[in-house]
Amino acid sequence: MATIADVAREAGVARSTVSAVLNGRKLVMPETRKRVEDAIAKLDYSVNAGARALATSRTMTIGVVVHFHRAEFTPALATYLVALSDAATGHGYSVTLLTDADGPGAVRRAVAARRVDGLVLLDVVENDPRLEPIVGTGFPAVMIGMPHDARGIDAVDLDFAAGAGLLVDHLARAGHRRATFVRWPDELYAAGGTHALRFAEAARDRAAARGMSLDEVACPVGPERVRALLAERLRRAGAPDALLVHNDAAAAMLPFALHDAGLRVPQDRSVVSLHSAELARLYALPFTSVESEPDAVVHDAVELLLRRIGAPDERPVARLVTPRLVRRESVATRR
Amino acid sequence: MATIADVAREAGVARSTVSAVLNGRKLVMPETRKRVEDAIAKLDYSVNAGARALATSRTMTIGVVVHFHRAEFTPALATYLVALSDAATGHGYSVTLLTDADGPGAVRRAVAARRVDGLVLLDVVENDPRLEPIVGTGFPAVMIGMPHDARGIDAVDLDFAAGAGLLVDHLARAGHRRATFVRWPDELYAAGGTHALRFAEAARDRAAARGMSLDEVACPVGPERVRALLAERLRRAGAPDALLVHNDAAAAMLPFALHDAGLRVPQDRSVVSLHSAELARLYALPFTSVESEPDAVVHDAVELLLRRIGAPDERPVARLVTPRLVRRESVATRR
DNA sequence: CTGAAAGCGCTTACAG
DNA sequence: CTGAAAGCGCTTACAG
Numbered sequence: 001m002a003t004i005a006d007v008a009r010e011a012g013v014a015r016s017t018v019s020a021v022l023n024g025r026k027l028v029m030p031e032t033r034k035r036v037e038d039a040i041a042k043l044d045y046s047v048n049a050g051a052r053a054l055a056t057s058r059t060m061t062i063g064v065v066v067h068f069h070r071a072e073f074t075p076a077l078a079t080y081l082v083a084l085s086d087a088a089t090g091h092g093y094s095v096t097l098l099t100d101a102d103g104p105g106a107v108r109r110a111v112a113a114r115r116v117d118g119l120v121l122l123d124v125v126e127n128d129p130r131l132e133p134i135v136g137t138g139f140p141a142v143m144i145g146m147p148h149d150a151r152g153i154d155a156v157d158l159d160f161a162a163g164a165g166l167l168v169d170h171l172a173r174a175g176h177r178r179a180t181f182v183r184w185p186d187e188l189y190a191a192g193g194t195h196a197l198r199f200a201e202a203a204r205d206r207a208a209a210r211g212m213s214l215d216e217v218a219c220p221v222g223p224e225r226v227r228a229l230l231a232e233r234l235r236r237a238g239a240p241d242a243l244l245v246h247n248d249a250a251a252a253m254l255p256f257a258l259h260d261a262g263l264r265v266p267q268d269r270s271v272v273s274l275h276s277a278e279l280a281r282l283y284a285l286p287f288t289s290v291e292s293e294p295d296a297v298v299h300d301a302v303e304l305l306l307r308r309i310g311a312p313d314e315r316p317v318a319r320l321v322t323p324r325l326v327r328r329e330s331v332a333t334r335r
Numbered sequence: 336m337a338t339i340a341d342v343a344r345e346a347g348v349a350r351s352t353v354s355a356v357l358n359g360r361k362l363v364m365p366e367t368r369k370r371v372e373d374a375i376a377k378l379d380y381s382v383n384a385g386a387r388a389l390a391t392s393r394t395m396t397i398g399v400v401v402h403f404h405r406a407e408f409t410p411a412l413a414t415y416l417v418a419l420s421d422a423a424t425g426h427g428y429s430v431t432l433l434t435d436a437d438g439p440g441a442v443r444r445a446v447a448a449r450r451v452d453g454l455v456l457l458d459v460v461e462n463d464p465r466l467e468p469i470v471g472t473g474f475p476a477v478m479i480g481m482p483h484d485a486r487g488i489d490a491v492d493l494d495f496a497a498g499a500g501l502l503v504d505h506l507a508r509a510g511h512r513r514a515t516f517v518r519w520p521d522e523l524y525a526a527g528g529t530h531a532l533r534f535a536e537a538a539r540d541r542a543a544a545r546g547m548s549l550d551e552v553a554c555p556v557g558p559e560r561v562r563a564l565l566a567e568r569l570r571r572a573g574a575p576d577a578l579l580v581h582n583d584a585a586a587a588m589l590p591f592a593l594h595d596a597g598l599r600v601p602q603d604r605s606v607v608s609l610h611s612a613e614l615a616r617l618y619a620l621p622f623t624s625v626e627s628e629p630d631a632v633v634h635d636a637v638e639l640l641l642r643r644i645g646a647p648d649e650r651p652v653a654r655l656v657t658p659r660l661v662r663r664e665s666v667a668t669r670r
Numbered sequence: 671c672t673g674a675a676a677g678c679g680c681t682t683a684c685a686g
Numbered sequence: 687c688t689g690a691a692a693g694c695g696c697t698t699a700c701a702g
Binding site (some may be wrong): 388390 | 678
Binding site for chain 1 (some may be wrong): 694695696697698
């Protein structure tokens with residue numbers, strides 16, 4: 001493998017001159033530059049990333065910290081990882097995966113070994129143990145998720161409250177005065193799933209403001225149980241003819257539960273939902289909905305992180321991604 | 336951040352002695368070792384991974400190359416990525432993500448910049464363009480997937496032929512003489528999805544050997560279309576009362592198609608399937624099946640890759656992971 | 671505008 | 687068993 005010394009020799013210049021044309025720092029005579037570029041091409045030279053990192057104290061890599069529970073069951077994770085890698089590559093950064101059964105250990109080791117210039121933490125929840133190693137250190141990091149106390153760390157997330165507002169408004173404008181709010185199980189709210197809390201609070205507030213009443217159903221985990229529960233609720237006499245859904249498992253099973261109950265959308269039931277974009281694709285969900293915005297969220301996260309790497313001492317930032325309503329004709333107008 | 340020089344000073348020894356206790360290469364007097372270890376603890380010292388990499392020419396990181404098409408639609412990808420990262424971490428390696436809309440570009444750059452010691456290529460297909468940058472270079476790599484021509488690169492995959500054998504045998508032993516073989520669309524076989532080919536060929540051979548006849552149905556893409564097609568085939572007069580499935584979309588929709596057709600499993604239809612483990616969990620599939628073995632496949636891939644990094648010149652290896660039959664009472668005995 | 675020198679934080683022969 | 691020195695492949699002041 002050719003080194004910068006080989007290139008310098010081939011071009012008949014000093015190594016520092018090669019370095020100068022490599023990273024465009026200094027002005028180099030066009031003719032000299034040409035000689036260097038020819039030598040680089042001839043020798044098929046590439047900068048050794050590790051050597052550059054040692055000299056600059058910049059690894060040009062970011063670590064993405066996957067929540068250890070997340071690995072279990074998550075069609076969305078890959079989308080975020082690939083999007084992160086693409087976004088980072090666009091800025092000349094690499095992405096290294098930080099996973100660990102033991103949670104904060106992977107973060108601590110990566111930071112200590114100076115393997116990464118910054119961190120992206122996926123799916124941050126309240127009191128997330130992965131924050132421990134970096135809180136107070138000023139190490140550049142950005143959370144995807146929005147815990148109540150950001151502890152001085154930058155954060156990006158979809159604006160779940162605004163999403164709830166869009167969906168409730170959509171039902172209200174269609175004339176619905178009552179809706180079943182199919183939501184996550186209570187444990188999730190208790191465990192600090194802040195997106196769930198933000199959605200639920202906003203949904204209740206907006207519904208109240210709109211004079212709409214909400215029947216809440218906390219859905220369990222597991223496709224079969226969800227399907228059975230939903231079918232039972234749908235069949236109940238006097239059930240509202242609109243559904244507001246914030247629960248991926250429920251959204252996925254809802255078409256089948258509706259089928260089980262012999263109900264058509266939108267003729268018999270209007271449905272709106274907030275769920276992950278991957279879920280919508282995987283199950284071809286036919287509902288008017290607000291979807292997660294992995295590309296936008298990741299784009300902002302990388303942008304914030306790189307800014308933070310460049311300016312570690314600026315005030316922490318929280319950024320909410322504006323949700324969009326995707327219309328799919330699952331809401332009928334009521335008189 | 337403390338350096339090895341700080342530790343040496345603190346312990347009153349030479350840097351090389353610190354290095355020796357760090358990587359246990361040389362014998363160090365117990366008392367000296369203790370002084371060094373105390374200094375390390377006191378200064379909270381960690382080796383700078385980049386500096387070590389420069390000195391040893393070993394980055395201790397492996398690149399995982401994600402097929403650019405895969406990002407689109409794949410609940411299984413995250414499982415493989417997390418499993419890879421866990422397995423690599425267990426051997427002291429990091430994992431960096433190599434994605435690129437332009438396919439081989441990411442591989443070429445990572446190798447040229449000496450960012451990685453080796454590569455894991457996920458979901459390799461026939462004539463995979465990601466192989467181009469490394470074929471013939473001897474750069475350590477292992478494919479997950481088993482193209483017809485391995486081009487000198489190590490490969491690991493589930494033994495799809497053996498999986499087909501297990502499933503056909505299971506139906507045959509239960510007395511079935513005919514089955515509908517629900518398979519992938521023709522395009523997939525044409526495009527070089529070698530797992531599909533290996534399964535199909537083995538299924539036909541084994542069925543013939545068992546005196547079982549197979550009605551083949553190539554399933555299209557898209558949940559709704561799959562569901563409709565399956566329901567139609569299931570209702571047909573004289574349709575076989577057993578199904579052999581190798582198509583994830585079809586497996587996912589089959590419970591619903593059976594429901595649409597008013598058929599019960601196993602009373603009306605026996606079903607066996609080979610599909611991804613993630614799919615089985617996500618949809619709670621109730622079929623006796625052979626599932627992908629992400630943990631075993633990834634374990635073997637990492638093992639082969641590390642061996643290859645240590646011995647670049649040994650002959651290429653192909654390893655098949657033995658499939659297991661998971662019984663779920665979806666097959667009834669016929670007389 | 672160009673080049674010689676020092677340094678980034680390690681490891682590894684090689685003397686002692 | 688321990689230590690001084692050279693080197694890994696870069697970048698960056700600093701002279702010229």
